[in-house]
Amino acid sequence: xxxxxxxxxxxxxxxxxxxxxxxxxxxxxxxxxxxxxxxxxxxxxxxxxxxxxxxxxxxxxxxxxxxxxxxxxxxxxxxxxxxxxxxxxxxxxxxxxxxxxxxxxxxxxxxxxxxxxxxxxxxxxxxxxxxxxxxxxxxxxxxxxxxxxxxxxxxxxxxxxxxxxxxxxxxxxxxxxxxxxxxxxxxxxxxxxxxxxxxxxxxxxxxxxxxxxxxxxxxxxxxxxxxxxxxxxxxxxxxxxxxxxxxxxxxxxxxxxxxxxxxxxxxxxxxxxxxxxxxxxxxxxxxxxxxxxxxxxxxxxxxxxxxxxxxxxxxxxxxxxxxxxxxxxxxxxxxxxxxxxxxxxxxxxxxxxxxxxxxxxxxxxxxxxxxxxxxxxxxxxxxxxx
Amino acid sequence: xxxxxxxxxxxxxxxxxxxxxxxxxxxxxxxxxxxxxxxxxxxxxxxxxxxxxxxxxxxxxxxxxxxxxxxxxxxxxxxxxxxxxxxxxxxxxxxxxxxxxxxxxxxxxxxxxxxxxxxxxxxxxxxxxxxxxxxxxxxxxxxxxxxxxxxxxxxxxxxxxxxxxxxxxxxxxxxxxxxxxxxxxxxxxxxxxxxxxxxxxxxxxxxxxxxxxxxxxxxxxxxxxxxxxxxxxxxxxxxxxxxxxxxxxxxxxxxxxxxxxxxxxxxxxxxxxxxxxxxxxxxxxxxxxxxxxx
Amino acid sequence: xxxxxxxxxxxxxxxxxxxxxxxxxxxxxxxxxxxxxxxxxxxxxxxxxxxxxxxxxxxxxxxxxxxxxxxxxxxxxxxxxxxxxxxxxxxxxxxxxxxxxxxxxxxxxxxxxxxxxxxxxxxxxxxxxxxxxxxxxxxxxxxxxxxxxxxxxxxxxxxxxxxxxxxxxxxxxxxxxxxxxxxxxxxxxxxxxxxxxxxxxxxxxxxxxxxxxxxxxxxxxxxxxxxxxxxxxxxxxxxxxxxxxxxxxxxxxxxxxxxxxxxxxxxxxxxxxxxxxxxxxxx
Ligand SMILES: Nc1ncnc2c1ncn2[C@@H]1O[C@H](COP(=O)(O)OP(=O)(O)OP(=O)(O)O)[C@@H](O)[C@H]1O
Ligand SMILES: [Mg+2]
Numbered sequence: 034x035x036x037x038x039x040x041x042x043x044x045x046x047x048x049x050x051x052x053x054x055x056x057x058x059x060x061x062x063x064x065x066x067x068x069x070x071x072x073x074x075x076x077x078x079x080x081x082x083x084x085x086x087x088x089x090x091x092x093x094x095x096x097x098x099x100x101x102x103x104x105x106x107x108x109x110x111x112x113x114x115x116x117x118x119x120x121x122x123x124x125x126x127x128x129x130x131x132x133x134x135x136x137x138x139x140x141x142x143x144x145x146x147x148x149x150x151x152x153x154x155x156x157x158x159x160x161x162x163x164x165x166x167x168x169x170x171x172x173x174x175x176x177x178x179x180x181x182x183x184x185x186x187x188x189x190x191x192x193x194x195x196x197x198x199x200x201x202x203x204x205x206x207x208x209x210x211x212x213x214x215x216x217x218x219x220x221x222x223x224x225x226x227x228x229x230x231x232x233x234x235x236x237x238x239x240x241x242x243x244x245x246x247x248x249x250x251x252x253x254x255x256x257x258x259x260x261x262x263x264x265x266x267x268x269x270x271x272x273x274x275x276x277x278x279x280x281x282x283x284x285x286x287x288x289x290x291x292x293x294x295x296x297x298x299x300x301x302x303x304x305x306x307x308x309x310x311x312x313x314x315x316x317x318x319x320x321x322x323x324x325x326x327x328x329x330x331x332x333x334x335x336x337x338x339x340x341x342x343x344x345x346x347x348x349x350x351x352x353x354x355x356x357x358x359x360x361x362x363x364x365x366x367x368x369x370x371x372x373x374x375x376x377x378x379x380x381x382x383x384x385x386x387x388x389x390x391x392x393x394x395x396x397x398x399x400x401x402x403x404x405x406x407x408x409x410x411x412x413x414x415x416x417x418x419x
Numbered sequence: 420x421x422x423x424x425x426x427x428x429x430x431x432x433x434x435x436x437x438x439x440x441x442x443x444x445x446x447x448x449x450x451x452x453x454x455x456x457x458x459x460x461x462x463x464x465x466x467x468x469x470x471x472x473x474x475x476x477x478x479x480x481x482x483x484x485x486x487x488x489x490x491x492x493x494x495x496x497x498x499x500x501x502x503x504x505x506x507x508x509x510x511x512x513x514x515x516x517x518x519x520x521x522x523x524x525x526x527x528x529x530x531x532x533x534x535x536x537x538x539x540x541x542x543x544x545x546x547x548x549x550x551x552x553x554x555x556x557x558x559x560x561x562x563x564x565x566x567x568x569x570x571x572x573x574x575x576x577x578x579x580x581x582x583x584x585x586x587x588x589x590x591x592x593x594x595x596x597x598x599x600x601x602x603x604x605x606x607x608x609x610x611x612x613x614x615x616x617x618x619x620x621x622x623x624x625x626x627x628x629x630x631x632x633x634x635x636x637x638x639x640x641x642x643x644x645x646x647x648x649x650x651x652x653x654x655x656x657x658x659x660x661x662x663x664x665x666x667x668x669x670x671x672x673x674x675x676x677x678x679x680x681x682x683x684x685x686x687x688x689x690x691x692x693x694x695x696x697x698x699x700x701x702x703x704x705x706x707x708x709x710x711x712x713x
Numbered sequence: 714x715x716x717x718x719x720x721x722x723x724x725x726x727x728x729x730x731x732x733x734x735x736x737x738x739x740x741x742x743x744x745x746x747x748x749x750x751x752x753x754x755x756x757x758x759x760x761x762x763x764x765x766x767x768x769x770x771x772x773x774x775x776x777x778x779x780x781x782x783x784x785x786x787x788x789x790x791x792x793x794x795x796x797x798x799x800x801x802x803x804x805x806x807x808x809x810x811x812x813x814x815x816x817x818x819x820x821x822x823x824x825x826x827x828x829x830x831x832x833x834x835x836x837x838x839x840x841x842x843x844x845x846x847x848x849x850x851x852x853x854x855x856x857x858x859x860x861x862x863x864x865x866x867x868x869x870x871x872x873x874x875x876x877x878x879x880x881x882x883x884x885x886x887x888x889x890x891x892x893x894x895x896x897x898x899x900x901x902x903x904x905x906x907x908x909x910x911x912x913x914x915x916x917x918x919x920x921x922x923x924x925x926x927x928x929x930x931x932x933x934x935x936x937x938x939x940x941x942x943x944x945x946x947x948x949x950x951x952x953x954x955x956x957x958x959x960x961x962x963x964x965x966x967x968x969x970x971x972x973x974x975x976x977x978x979x980x981x982x983x984x985x986x987x988x989x990x991x992x993x994x995x996x
Contacts, residue, residue, distance in 0.1 A: 080890070083890075083894050084893075084894075085890050085893060085894060104428075104429060104893075104896070105893050105894045105896070106893065106894070106895065106896020106897065106898075107896070110894065111894065111895075112890075112891065112894040114887040114890070114891060115887070116885060116887050118885065118887035118888050118890065118891035120888065120891075120905075120906060120909075120910075121910070122909040122910065131892075131895055131897070131905070132895035132896055132897075135892075135895060135896050135897040135898070135901050135905070136896055179891075179895075183895070183896075428898065428899075429899075430820075432898065432899035432900060433814045433818045433820075433899065436810040436811070436813060436814045436899070436903070437810065437811055437814045437815075437826075439807055439810065440807040440808065440810055440811035440870050440874065441811065441826065443807065443863075443866065443867045443870060444829075444830060444833060444867055444870050444871060444874075445829075446867070447841075447845065447848065447863065447864060447867035447868070448833040448834075448836075448841065448867050448868055448871065449829060449833055450844070451841035451844035451845045451848065452833065452836055452840060452841055452844075454843075454844035455840050455841060455842075455843060455844055458843055458844070465843075510737070510741075512715075512716055513734060513737065514734065515714065515715070515716065516716075516718060516719055516730065517714070517718060518719065518727065518730075518731070522982070524734060524738060526978070526979060526982055527738060527742060528738065528741060529978065530742065530745060530971075530975070531741075531744075531745070532924070533924055533971060533974040533975050533978055534745070534928070534967075534971045534974075535927070535928030535930065535945075535946050535949075535970060535971070536928060536930065537928070537930045537946040537947075537949050537950055538946075538949060538967040538970065538971060539744075541949060541950075541953050541963065541967060542744050542745075542747070542748055542967065543744065544953075545960065546744065546747075551762060551764050552764075553747065553765060556764075556765050585744070593986075593989065594989070596986065597986055597989040599714075599715065600986060602714075602715060604714070607714070607715050620715065621715070624715075625715050638835075642835050642837075645837050646837045646838065646839070648839055648930075648931050649930040649931065649946075652930070652931075652934070652950070653930075653950055653953070666837075667837050667839040667840075668839075670839055670840070670842070671839060671842065671931075671935075674842060674843055675842075675935070680843050683842075683843060684840075684843055687839065687840035687842075687843075688840075690837050690839070690840055691836065691837075691840050694835060694836055694837060695832075697835070698831070698832045698835050698836075701831070701835065702828050702831060702832065705831075706824065706828075
């Protein structure tokens with residue numbers, strides 16, 4: 034049983050609260066990815082779980098055991114750091130066996146554990162080398178190997194791939210995924226890279242300013258964001274937000290209207306949170322905007338810029354008087370994602386379309402009002418069978 | 420017992436680590452400095468009983484012409500010593516070339532620092548010797564008679580400080596060499612691309628990066644100036660007639676030679692206050708730099 | 714590198730440079746060269762008042778053995794070693810411990826403690842003379858090696874703590890967090906992580922501490938009046954009084970007492986600049 038349970042974790046530095054009442058239950062063999070903007074407290078959360086930072090209140094349970102007051106070494110965790118944190122004066126093998134050596138384990142056992150970990154990560158050839166003789170990717174493997182050697186119940190990763198180049202990052206991402214399936218341990222993985230979050234997680238914890246905004250599977254967070262922050266954080270390019278006004282609220286639906294946009298009727302789950310006349314925000318993902326004019330709603334626009342990525346293209350659309358707030362290019366353009374075989378050019382006039390079913394509605398506080406929808410995206414990362 | 424240790428070991432270890440250093444430092448250095456301040460309020464010959472003297476030691480100090488001479492000399496030391504950082508920087512710049520053999524040259528430049536001040540004092544006293552010294556030789560060569568620097572009340576302090584500058588410049592040079600080793604190459608390269616050279620480069624690109632070293636060099640120089648003792652003891656014993664005396668040496672004289680420990684301690688207290696101002700400045704700057712750096 | 718490096722393709726420039734550096738170096742070391750020359754000069758030259766001309770002969774061996782046979786310099790030399798070596802070791806041990814704690818543990822009073830180490834070390838140590846002398850008298854160690862060892866260890870610990878603390882603070886913090894996460898106790902972290910990583914700092918510090926303690930004169934005078942424990946500096950000052958006419962002997966003695974710090978310096982020079990760069994300059 035390698036469950037991890039966090040109950041009401043709160044951490045302050047002086048007057049600033051860095052973690053506010055964090056609750057999380059990670060079931061055995063789950064891969065939890067913690068994402069959020071820089072400075073939101075991800076590393077602090079991870080260090081609190083590891084015991085490297087003391088917490089002001091709350092409780093941490095690992096495998097059902099309360100470890101809140103225990104030393105990191107007694108928590109049955111292992112941590113992989115962003116800078117690898119390998120000891121420069123020790124060989125790879127010594128680095129990997131350090132934890133077991135400190136615990137006073139017999140030499141033979143240490144050797145066996147190091148060998149096993151080295152085989153899993155294919156670093157047998159480097160065991161006698163020093164960290165500075167290795168490349169970044171190899172160092173990262175050693176750092177992970179060091180964690181594996183101790184066979185902990187919970188692995189903690191703090192942005193382990195952010196020092197690697199793009200190609201290596203993709204490769205290591207896949208490898209960590211495989212490793213996870215093989216090791217059958219609970220993992221908590223901090224990143225600010227949403228591709229990592231979406232592809233690796235069984236569940237994502239999205240944090241902002243020390244608060245958990247939403248916890249759920251990647252698809253859940255993507256299709257049913259609880260609020261505007263979550264909706265805007267996940268997905269690249271970002272969701273388009275357009276400020277509108279509610280003109281009708283009745284029978285589980287609301288109608289919004291703004292200059293240049295026809296009235297849109299949206300199913301909502303809580304009528305109490307919006308009244309006629311309220312300023313509200315609607316959201317539309319770039320892939321929901323179609324440049325062929327198909328859909329329930331149309332509006333005319335001019336192409337501001339096309340970013341051709343080959344397989345796909347991103348179009349920035351000037352749809353004045355409709356303007357996106359917090360738009361990607363700062364000009365109020367709407368962002369649309371389309372097929373790469375696009376023939377449109379800059380300054381072309383287009384008719385763009387979208388379906389009301391793809392529109393999200395957020396109330397004045399940013400909470401999502403539109404009813405939950407079912408995901409039409411497949412390929413959820415599967416959990417290891419318990 | 421074992422569980423008690425397990426529960427508290429996370430803070431017990433650091434306490435155990437700190438204890439020996441802190442106890443020794445506080446027990447000897449901090450306690451002695453504090454005690455010195457206390458003794459300055461007593462009359463004491465070092466053997467018999469101590470009698471309360473209130474502020475009388477300080478009052479006497481204010482009327483002691485020797486005190487003002489010593490203070491004036493300390494200021495001369497301080498001012499002249501300030502030549503050490505720029506000279507050290509100049510030599511460091513001179514030798515900062517990667518040519519074969521330069522490493523040996525650099526080490527040779529360090530030698531005065533490694534020599535003891537007593538040795539330096541002995542050597543310079545001999546240099547200044549008006550009959551057989553090097554100075555006498557030079558004056559003879561130009562047909563003049565050498566002045567007896569060390570028995571001339573006007574020049575004696577300057578002569579001693581020049582001798583003391585020799586190792587001090589070496590010290591500053593070492594610091595600047597380490598600093599030059601540590602320059603940000605990309606900034607220098609960028610400035611070169613922008614056409615900066617020579618003095619402009621030094622002033623606007625190199626010196627700002629050496630701020631930290633500069634700070635340390637000035638600190639060790641101030642400390643060196645206020646601690647001056649060895650050279651004076653070896654070269655002049657404060658003479659002639661106290662004209663090369665400084666506070667540190669006067670204090671020693673009063674205590675060890677005149678058995679006036681209370682009066683010596685009062686001189687120590689003055690030195691302490693002067694230094695405390697400087698230390699406060701140093702700590703303030705250092706902690707601020709640290710906060711900015713973090 | 715600043716200033717601009719002389720390139721291989723500029724031989725004229727290089728010769729000019731080397732010439733001027735040699736000249737400056739010669740002037741810089743003139744006092745030292747004069748002592749070396751005098752130290753190998755026959756006593757007859759000195760007696761004849763020839764201090765600066767070319768020696769009439771080379772009495773290197775006679776003069777240097779004279780230092781040890783005609784004067785108590787051998788005794789002083791031994792005393793200096795007995796005082797300096799344990800003090801340096803003590804300083805290195807204590808400051809590694811204090812530097813580690815002050816740089817890696819957050820607790821109330823940390824900065825104050827650190828400030829007192831620095832402040833105490835910056836004080837002109839002469840002001841501690843009277844109480845330190847009394848302390849050693851009370852402990853019954855006045856005029857013994859132990860008095861000097863204790864004082865030097867205590868005093869240099871202030872400076873060394875500053876040095877080690879800055880050095881350890883400049884090391885990547887994740888190394889220490891990793892050790893802790895791996896279950897290493899603070900003692901194990903100290904032995905297996907801190908000590909190997911601070912070796913360059915220890916090298917630099919050992920040279921500085923050795924030089925400071927070896928060359929100390931003030932405390933030698935205050936705490937060890939007797940010949941039995943007197944170190945070389947006080948010995949040399951005495952010699953200067955007793956052998957006024959024997960400049961060749963005094964010069965040789967001056968060279969002899971500079972040998973240990975010079976040798977240490979040359980042995981550890983590489984580490985010295987590196988350690989200094991990290992410990993003092995970056996910190
Ligand atoms: N020792 C400290 N003292 C005071 N504030 C701190 C300290 N450490 C971190 N913080 C603050 O706590 C907040 C959270 O920091 P944390 O390192 O957990 O962020 P993060 O989410 O990991 O960011 P990043 O993505 O940049 O790594 C930040 O605002 C930071 O300024
Ligand atoms: Mg972080």
